[in-house]
Every structure is written in structure tokens, then in C-alpha cells.
Amino acid sequence: MKRKASLGAALAVALLVSSTARAGTSYPPDPLGSPMWTAHAKTLFGDDPVRFDPRVKVDFPEIAENQHSFPVSVDARGIEGVKRIILFADLNPIPVAIDYRPQGAEPYLATRIKLDQRTPVRGAVQLASGEWLVSGNWIDAAGGGCSTPPVSRVKGDWADHLGEIRGAAWPLAGGDSRLRLSFRHPMDTGLVANIATYHLETLIVKNAAGKTLGDMEIWASVSEDPAITLMPMAKAGDRLTIEARDTNGRDYVAQVDVAKQSPMPIALAH
Amino acid sequence: MLTRRAALAGLLAASPAMAWAATDYVITPAQVADGIWMIHGADAPIEPANGGAIANITIIATPDGTVLCDCGPSVRYARALKAVAEKLTGKPVVRVYVTHLHPDHGLGIAAFDPAIVAALPGTIDALRQQGRGFSDAMYRILNDWMRGTDLALPGRTISKDAEDFGGRSLRLLALSGHSSADLALIDDRTGLMIGGDLVFHDRAPSTPTADLAKWRESLDRLKAERHSGLIPGHGPFDAGGTAAIAQTRDWIDWLETALTQAVANGLDMVEAGEIAIPDRFSTMAAARYELQRSVSHLYPALEAKLLGRVDLPG
Numbered sequence: 081m082k083r084k085a086s087l088g089a090a091l092a093v094a095l096l097v098s099s100t101a102r103a104g105t106s107y108p109p110d111p112l113g114s115p116m117w118t119a120h121a122k123t124l125f126g127d128d129p130v131r132f133d134p135r136v137k138v139d140f141p142e143i144a145e146n147q148h149s150f151p152v153s154v155d156a157r158g159i160e161g162v163k164r165i166i167l168f169a170d171l172n173p174i175p176v177a178i179d180y181r182p183q184g185a186e187p188y189l190a191t192r193i194k195l196d197q198r199t200p201v202r203g204a205v206q207l208a209s210g211e212w213l214v215s216g217n218w219i220d221a222a223g224g225g226c227s228t229p230p231v232s233r234v235k236g237d238w239a240d241h242l243g244e245i246r247g248a249a250w251p252l253a254g255g256d257s258r259l260r261l262s263f264r265h266p267m268d269t270g271l272v273a274n275i276a277t278y279h280l281e282t283l284i285v286k287n288a289a290g291k292t293l294g295d296m297e298i299w300a301s302v303s304e305d306p307a308i309t310l311m312p313m314a315k316a317g318d319r320l321t322i323e324a325r326d327t328n329g330r331d332y333v334a335q336v337d338v339a340k341q342s343p344m345p346i347a348l349a350h
Numbered sequence: 351m352l353t354r355r356a357a358l359a360g361l362l363a364a365s366p367a368m369a370w371a372a373t374d375y376v377i378t379p380a381q382v383a384d385g386i387w388m389i390h391g392a393d394a395p396i397e398p399a400n401g402g403a404i405a406n407i408t409i410i411a412t413p414d415g416t417v418l419c420d421c422g423p424s425v426r427y428a429r430a431l432k433a434v435a436e437k438l439t440g441k442p443v444v445r446v447y448v449t450h451l452h453p454d455h456g457l458g459i460a461a462f463d464p465a466i467v468a469a470l471p472g473t474i475d476a477l478r479q480q481g482r483g484f485s486d487a488m489y490r491i492l493n494d495w496m497r498g499t500d501l502a503l504p505g506r507t508i509s510k511d512a513e514d515f516g517g518r519s520l521r522l523l524a525l526s527g528h529s530s531a532d533l534a535l536i537d538d539r540t541g542l543m544i545g546g547d548l549v550f551h552d553r554a555p556s557t558p559t560a561d562l563a564k565w566r567e568s569l570d571r572l573k574a575e576r577h578s579g580l581i582p583g584h585g586p587f588d589a590g591g592t593a594a595i596a597q598t599r600d601w602i603d604w605l606e607t608a609l610t611q612a613v614a615n616g617l618d619m620v621e622a623g624e625i626a627i628p629d630r631f632s633t634m635a636a637a638r639y640e641l642q643r644s645v646s647h648l649y650p651a652l653e654a655k656l657l658g659r660v661d662l663p664g
Contacts, residue, residue, distance in 0.1 A: 145646035151619035245661035
């Protein structure tokens with residue numbers, strides 16, 4: 081993936097560049113006071129306009145009970161015209177977790193990420209105008225979420241379950257659906273001795289007509305056995321096809337039929 | 351002229367880090383039965399403000415000496431506890447029971463001779479495997495409170511169902527469910543039950559090592575055992591002896607049902623941690639905090655059980 085490679089290289093460079101190196105910076109000051117804000121902003125947003133906006137709802141628990149698997153959701157449904165969502169944690173060695181482009185889907189994303197230390201966790205959404213809206217908060221975490229081996233590597237059974245995908249979809253009032261997926265995958269970060277980087281890197285959701293409803297790039301900072309929740313446009317009984325690929329070029333395909341039931345009340349679906 | 355060093359000193363003095371320096375634990379035993387005292391831990395998460403002293407501790411006076419059930423999160427706590435207990439009973443500590451592996455109950459054993467510290471074999475195994483990780487986590491959260499606290503293992507394995515201390519006999523119940531091995535005790539003289547963390551009271555149960563089915567079996571057993579009052583692992587003394595068992599059972603039943611329903615309704619983990627907690631649990635301290643921890647502990651297994659396979663052969 082060309083785009084991914086360039087983003088990765090840029091991120092690697094950004095980690096080396098002092099946050100004060102950017103001359104004539106126009107990024108707004110970071111309300112979280114992160115030492116990496118300017119560097120990440122430069123890498124992710126470049127010359128696009130950026131502002132902090134609480135309508136980007138970045139939600140997570142009050143405690144990081146498990147630094148290997150920390151649930152986060154980014155909900156930008158209160159904002160018109162969102163074309164891209166990036167979930168990232170400033171102080172992770174692999175800052176970006178997911179770069180999602182909802183096309184026929186609500187701008188909503190939930191997953192679980194690794195935390196390598198106390199860090200800001202943020203969602204950034206890009207509008208059609210190119211402008212980025214950013215929100216997030218600090219979360220305290222014990223160290224090592226990215227640098228200890230995944231459970232399936234320790235148990236040694238990762239290959240037995242590779243490719244297993246579980247999921248379901250429910251219709252929502254308003255014409256969209258809630259799609260939940262969980263993959264068995266070690267999601268190796270490359271930061272554990274003698275275990276090379278190996279992770280899911282792309283995921284596409286299509287409708288029955290083959291139209292892409294959303295696609296994303298996935299990084300190794302997403303937790304082992306990735307769980308992902310999206311809101312693609314689909315009605316009860318519609319069939320969704322999910323195509324994913326990992327960094328070894330292994331392809332994954334799944335089909336999920338949206339449950340034939342009355343749309344869930346919005347309150348329940350959050 | 352303000353020197354750089356003076357400015358630095360000024361900064362340090364104003365730094366909130368100063369508030370992290372541990373002060374002494376306040377240990378206040380309250381008598382709950384003839385010759386038995388309970389020290390009520392803070393009904394809160396483990397945090398610097400309480401030094402990790404969140405578990406209830408029991409002191410029992412026997413003709414042979416003082417018996418402790420659990421001994422707190424750190425050497426500093428356990429030393430203070432020993433002094434308070436021996437002053438209270440006038441006799442040296444001769445036995446320390448560790449009810450289960452969790453660090454708020456047992457990391458303080460490093461302050462005692464291992465030969466007087468007793469635990470179930472499953473607890474000792476679990477401490478051997480997971481004790482280091484728990485110890486690291488406690489140091490990270492509590493820093494100076496933990497100073498000098500090494501991980502120690504109990505030197506005595508409990509293999510009998512009772513132990514006599516010069517005529518005062520304690521029944522030892524080997525159970526599980528809150529963890530892989532949970533010890534509960536009943537004092538023969540007064541009928542007082544010490545539930546360990548199988549029983550919480552007005553403080554939400556924690557589930558990092560829980561097996562809910564086994565936990566229910568253990569609660570059934572405790573309910574069936576004749577007893578008077580009950581000292582829960584966390585929360586206030588239960589004088590009637592039944593309310594805390596019923597409340598713990600109610601919480602874990604609700605928890606499992608609610609999280610199962612959340613998976614069935616398509617909720618993500620973030621949302622599952624935000625579901626409404628029924629009003630009947632409004633007296634429970636740390637309810638939201640423990641619910642969110644429990645989501646982390648229990649949700650992935652429920653998803654694996656309830657979400658069907660959707661992958662196509664590649």
C-alpha cells in the first residue's frame with residue numbers, strides 16, 4: 081500500500097523531529113499539552129486547517145484495566161460531511177491505530193487499542209473541505225501494551241485460529257446498521273524480540289451490489305484479535321461483505337447478514 | 351538574583367509530587383464479635399490517597415496468640431497492623447491467613463515470618479505465577495507507599511478444614527470463584543464468618559480473576575453454612591450475615607446478564623461500560639469503576655461465545 085508506506089515513513093520521521101521544528105506553525109495549541117502534538121499534527125494533517133472540536137466524541141473507560149486492549153470509540157455523527165476518521169494515541173510507538181474512510185457509513189468507529197504508556201488518545205475527523213476536527217483525552221496506563229507478546233504467541237496457538245472471524249449486524253433506525261466484527265490475529269507490533277511485525281492492514285466493507293461502504297487502514301497498535309464496530313448503511317436482511325488483508329498478504333473474507341429484526345432504538349444503539 | 355537552583359527548588363516545592371509522599375496508614379479496628387475486630391478498608395479503588403488500604407482486615411484474639419486474616423497491601427501497612435493488633439490483644443501474631451492472591455489483601459505478608467503465613471495451595475500457586483505482575487502494578491500506582499515491599503510467598507499450605515488456637519478453633523473453607531482459590535473462615539466460638547473477597551458489601555465486586563459460575567457455587571455454600579455476622583472482603587460489616595452474600599450474588603448475576611445482553615444488542619465495549627446500573631445498587635461504592643473493569647475482563651469471552659463465525663473459506 082503506497083499510501084500507507086508513505087504515512088508510515090512520515091510518522092517515523094515525525095518521531096525524530098522536535099515539536100518546535102515546524103516553522104510558522106499554524107496548529108492550534110493542544111488543550112492536552114502533549115509533547116507530540118505538533119509532530120503528529122504535521123504528519124497527519126500537513127497544511128490542512130485543524131481545530132479542536134468537542135463534537136468529535138472520543139469515548140473510553142475511566143480506567144485502562146488492560147493496556148493490551150483498551151476500548152475506544154470515535155463518534156462524529158453530530159458533524160456533517162465527515163470523510164475520514166483517524167484514531168491515534170500520541171505516545172504510542174505506533175501512534176495511529178485506524179485510518180477509516182466511511183463512504184456509505186455513519187462516521188462512527190469503535191475498536192480496542194494497545195497503550196504503551198500514559199498517553200493522549202484522540203480522534204481526528206476530516207471534512208470534505210479538508211479541515212480536520214480533533215478531540216480526545218489523556219488516559220493513564222501501565223506500560224508495555226505494544227512491547228509484550230500477544231497472548232496467542234505465548235500460548236502458541238495463534239496459527240490455529242488465524243482467519244477466524246466472528247460478527248453480526250443489527251439494523252438501526254435511520255437506514256444504517258451496526259456491524260460488529262472480531263478477528264483472530266496476533267497483531268504483532270514488531271517491538272517484541274524475535275517476532276516480526278504482522279498485522280491486519282486493510283479492511284473494506286461492501287454492500288450486496290459491491291459498493292464500498294467504508295474502508296480502513298489498520299496498524300499494529302490495534303489490539304490482538306481486533307474487534308471493530310462500524311455503522312454501514314444497510315437494512316434488515318441486507319448482506320455485507322468484509323474483505324481484509326494482513327501484512328503477509330493473507331486475504332480474509334466474511335459475510336454478515338443484517339439481522340431481520342425491527343431497527344434498534346437509537347438509545348440502545350447509543 | 352534568583353539562581354537556577356533556587357528556582358528549581360521552588361518548582362519542586364510547589365509540585366504536586368509532594369503530595370505523593372506516603373504518610374502513615376491509619377488503622378482503626380472496630381470490635382465486631384467477642385475477641386474479633388474488623389479494620390474497614392477504604393471503599394474505593396486502589397489509589398495514592400488510600401495507600402492501597404482498601405481491603406478489610408480481621409484481627410482475632412486466641413489463647414495461643416493473635417490471628418490475622420489478610421494483612422494489607424504493603425510492608426508498611428502490615429508492620430503498622432501488627433503493632434496495632436498486638437497492642438489490642440496483648441499477644442504476638444502467631445498466624446496470618448491470606449484469603450486469596452490479590453495484592454490489596456496479601457502483599458503485606460513480607461512483614462511476617464513466612465512460617466506463620468498460611469494460604470490455600472491454589473493461592474500460593476497463583477501468587478507464584480502472578481504475584482510479580484500484581485506487585486509491579488501496585489508499585490506503579492502507589493509508589494512510596496510500597497517501599498520495601500517484596501513479593502513473599504506464604505510458608506504454610508492449608509490442607510485441613512480447621513485450625514485450633516488453644517481452644518479457639520477456626521473453620522477453613524477452601525472455595526473459589528473470585529479467584530482460583532478463595533479462603534473463607536468461620537470462628538467456632540462466635541459463628542462469625544470471614545468471607546474474603548467472595549463477599550463484597552456496598553462496594554462493587556471486582557472480577558479480574560473471576561469464574562462467575564464457581565463464585566455462585568461458593569456463595570451458595572457460604573449462605574448454607576451456619577454463621578452469625580459476616581466480615582466481607584470490602585465494605586461495611588454485615589451484622590445479620592445474609593445481606594452482603596445476597597448483594598454480591600445479585601451483582602454478579604446482574605453483571606453477567608447485562609453484559610450478555612449488551613453483546614446480543616451489538617454494543618461495543620465502551621458502550622457496555624456505560625450501561626445504566628440499576629438503582630438497587632446505588633449504595634455500592636465504585637460501581638461504575640468495577641463495571642468498566644468487568645467489561646474488560648468478561649466481554650471478549652462473551653463475544654466469542656455469542657457472535658457467530660462469519661468467515662468464508664479463503
